[in-house]
Amino acid sequence: MHSKDVISHDEYEQAADWLLAHTKHRPQVAIICGSGLGMLSEVLEEQEVLEYTQIPGFPQSTVQGHAGRLVFGRLRGRTCVCMQGRFHMYEGYSMSKTTFPVRVFKLLGADTLVVTNAAGSLDDSLKPGDIMILKDHVNLPGLCGLNPLCGPNDERFGPRFPAMSSCYDSELRRIALEIGKQLGVGGAMREGVYAMVGGPNFESIAEARLLHRLGIDAVGMSTAPEVVVATHCGMRVFGLSLITNKVVKCYDGDDMVDHQGVLEVGRLRAQTLQTLITELVSRMDVNNNSSNSPSDDLTEEALSQCDHREALSPESNSDVSI
Numbered sequence: 111m112h113s114k115d116v117i118s119h120d121e122y123e124q125a126a127d128w129l130l131a132h133t134k135h136r137p138q139v140a141i142i143c144g145s146g147l148g149m150l151s152e153v154l155e156e157q158e159v160l161e162y163t164q165i166p167g168f169p170q171s172t173v174q175g176h177a178g179r180l181v182f183g184r185l186r187g188r189t190c191v192c193m194q195g196r197f198h199m200y201e202g203y204s205m206s207k208t209t210f211p212v213r214v215f216k217l218l219g220a221d222t223l224v225v226t227n228a229a230g231s232l233d234d235s236l237k238p239g240d241i242m243i244l245k246d247h248v249n250l251p252g253l254c255g256l257n258p259l260c261g262p263n264d265e266r267f268g269p270r271f272p273a274m275s276s277c278y279d280s281e282l283r284r285i286a287l288e289i290g291k292q293l294g295v296g297g298a299m300r301e302g303v304y305a306m307v308g309g310p311n312f313e314s315i316a317e318a319r320l321l322h323r324l325g326i327d328a329v330g331m332s333t334a335p336e337v338v339v340a341t342h343c344g345m346r347v348f349g350l351s352l353i354t355n356k357v358v359k360c361y362d363g364d365d366m367v368d369h370q371g372v373l374e375v376g377r378l379r380a381q382t383l384q385t386l387i388t389e390l391v392s393r394m395d396v397n398n399n400s401s402n403s404p405s406d407d408l409t410e411e412a413l414s415q416c417d418h419r420e421a422l423s424p425e426s427n428s429d430v431s432i
């Protein structure tokens with residue numbers, strides 16, 4: 111790693127101080143929107159929007175479907191910040207730069223990180239349009255030494271050797287699955303293991319088969335580094351993948367994945383994901399690292415937004431059933 115890739119505590123603080131001076135909001139929950147999932151921020155109330163170009167030290171979004179804005183606002187009594195646009199290694203950023211915002215959110219006071227992504231399924235039981243709750247990940251670049259925690263460790267954020275064995279909060283996973291059932295989309299939601307590859311090309315068939323044999327359920331090009339950095343600094347993490355395509359695993363056939371198709375599935379699933387995240391955030395106890403359920407029943411408003419319930423039932427979701 112180059113010394114220029116080391117980001118000093120001052121640089122994180124400068125970004126955090128700038129944000130504190132430019133918004134009245136003090137976020138408890140940070141949400142990272144995956145490819146085509148920027149609409150998750152639309153549900154925030156009392157919005158204040160800041161462009162990445164304005165924020166000191168922030169990288170810039172270069173990928174279609176990643177707008178490049180921070181949206182601050184309120185969601186059912188919780189204060190949130192939403193990243194409309196994340197950073198990927200394949201854009202040419204160092205791992206520490208791709209995860210820069212996570213530490214900034216920590217300095218802003220956020221104790222919970224919600225990560226979302228678009229991913230291709232390797233397991234045939236996951237269909238486009240399904241939602242996979244991350245139970246665990248395989249950080250392939252990380253295993254090869256491309257890890258945002260490489261370089262001098264800053265003890266103010268966390269320990270040199272953080273554990274990753276429980277990085278996806280089990281209580282938040284349980285609540286999300288419960289909400290899915292209440293919304294009538296339980297059949298299209300399950301837990302699974304996400305693997306991060308470097309990208310930007312989609313997988314070759316041999317690569318897809320290799321990942322499948324390793325027991326990976328879905329593959330994407332992000333998320334794991336953000337989760338590593340958040341876990342390192344003591345944040346509680348919830349992650350989900352919107353399955354946007356099946357990864358091609360057979361030589362005979364003419365299926366081919368493309369980014370436009372990925373974005374399209376995000377558009378079609380916008381409302382389901384908005385409702386799911388809104389309900390999840392509303393049931394989080396943001397103060398003491400556990401969760402509470404002020405009401406375990408969905409509001410009528412949430413249920414009425416779920417006119418997609420039938421479309422997401424397991425019987426009907428053969429391929430894109432949206």
Ligand SMILES: O=P(O)(O)O[C@@H]1C[C@H](O)[C@@H](CO)O1
Pocket residue numbers: 143144145173196198226227228229309330331332333368369372
């Ligand atoms: O930011 P995410 O991980 O959601 O984006 C996925 C991976 C690539 O960036 C892109 C491919 O379509 O979507």
